[in-house]
Amino acid sequence: MTPQEKLYSWFLLNQRDLTFRKKKQAYSIWISEVMLQQTRVAAMLPLYESFIKKFPTVETLASSSEEEVLSAWKGLGYYSRARNIRKGAIFLSQNYNGSFPKDLGKVLEVPGIGPYTARAVLSIAYDLPFAVLDGNVKRVLSRLFLYEKNILGSNADKELQILADEFLNLKYPGDHNQAMMELGATICLPENPKCLLCPLQQDCIALSKNRTDQVPIRTKEKKKLEMTAKILWMEAGDEVLLVKEKSPRFLKGMFVLPFYFEGELPSEEYETSPFISKLSLLPDLRPYGKTFSHTITHHKFKFFVIGNSFNKQKLNDEISSWKKDIEWKWVKKEKLEEEFPSSLAKKTLNAILK
Ligand code: SF4
Known part of the structure; x- marks a missing residue:
């Protein structure tokens, strides 16, 4: 049967x-x-x-x-x-x-x-x-x-x-x-x-297999961790600054708009690197555009954009004097989404343009 x-x-x-x-x-x-x-x-x-x-x-x-x-x-x-x-x-x-x-x-x-x-x-x-x-x-x-x-x-x-x-x-x-x-x-x-x-x-x-007590497996999907983050919009003429950290918590191996987390951090992995920390402390950074939300694997971020226009040569000189644990480059704003292929780039552009 x-x-x-x-x-x-x-x-x-x-x-x-x-x-x-x-x-x-x-x-x-x-x-x-x-x-x-x-x-x-x-x-x-x-x-x-x-x-x-x-x-x-x-x-x-x-x-x-x-x-x-x-x-x-x-x-x-x-x-x-x-x-x-x-x-x-x-x-x-x-x-x-x-x-x-x-x-x-x-x-x-x-x-x-x-x-x-x-x-x-x-x-x-x-x-x-x-x-x-x-x-x-x-x-x-x-x-x-x-x-x-x-x-x-x-x-x-x-x-x-x-x-x-x-x-x-x-x-x-x-x-x-x-x-x-x-x-x-x-x-x-x-x-x-x-x-x-x-x-x-x-x-x-x-x-x-003597496993009747192990199935079905019922685990509630992990709740998204809600956090606040700041993204830095540092422009010089028609260019904007991108950075690549050695081992970032997210978006590994990519040149990104610099960003860091604020508030209570779940672990050390979320700490701001010394380089980004210095960038964020540059004078005259101000709120830029609107806030937006963005999700990356089990995290929901509320992003604030801060930034300003800089003199490219002066900023390059300043950055060069810091300990180089990071790579950086300037890219044309219209090429941002090609150079930083993440929806985070698009959302930042939208937030600034609004
Ligand atoms: S179907 Fe359920 S009741 Fe039937 S043998 Fe398997 S575990 Fe036991």
Whole structure:
């Protein structure tokens, strides 16, 4: 038996008695899936039943007032869901005579319906081959295929969706999706999964490597460090000064407009080099243009531009007398973005020109 067949057989024997999934109707599946997004099954069931009794079809929901829908939603919380399903019902009623289109792209146009709900409705109601991805499914897939990347990372949903699509049982997509969600909810639990009862135990890579407690990996993306920085605009005629530090914290190996950090510094790496420090202390530097924000790997900087016009020869003489732990050069202002190919150059130019 393939893993998909084992899962399907397990589901037929073990599925919970969930009334809302018995009737394969797009409307009731839609309502139940939206309710389940933030509410537990046991709490949602009685409310679901009274809601469907009150609004048995898309049309009845579409022709009701917002107050009526909100009042029927009482007890479920997150009332924006109720407003959205009413908007969705109006849209379906106006555009599809109250039925659900069978095309994923079209379902995604319905107000308030996202990829999870669209896939759940199309697969469960119409047995169309769309694999769903919710928290439970992500956990099962991460363990089954030993997905070792952060499931909260930016590419995770895309990569897990590919795994989910590849693992989909094309003969019974609706039951397969429900089985995956059910397995995650009842067997492949976040803590202490019940692997001995799992139909996929012989196929599960995490189990075979004894790593079920290590996946899925959930690490919140690092928060951006917010800092203040000053960038020096030192011009002489139609030229501007660029510098190249030996081992700068950012933009290594590049000639850049000199900049330094201010305020509380997270570590020594952010200290201003002696050369830039001397530059920043030259007399008559004044605010130049507007402030702007700029992000460099996990850092969000608020940049202030300071600067002035200098006599190139005098400034060169001055700089030459300092300890040369840095390279510098003058470049034509119109060539700045070529010489300093970073959006920081463009933003500085914009800030000055404004
Ligand atoms: S064998 Fe264990 S870890 Fe693997 S899918 Fe089943 S319950 Fe989850």
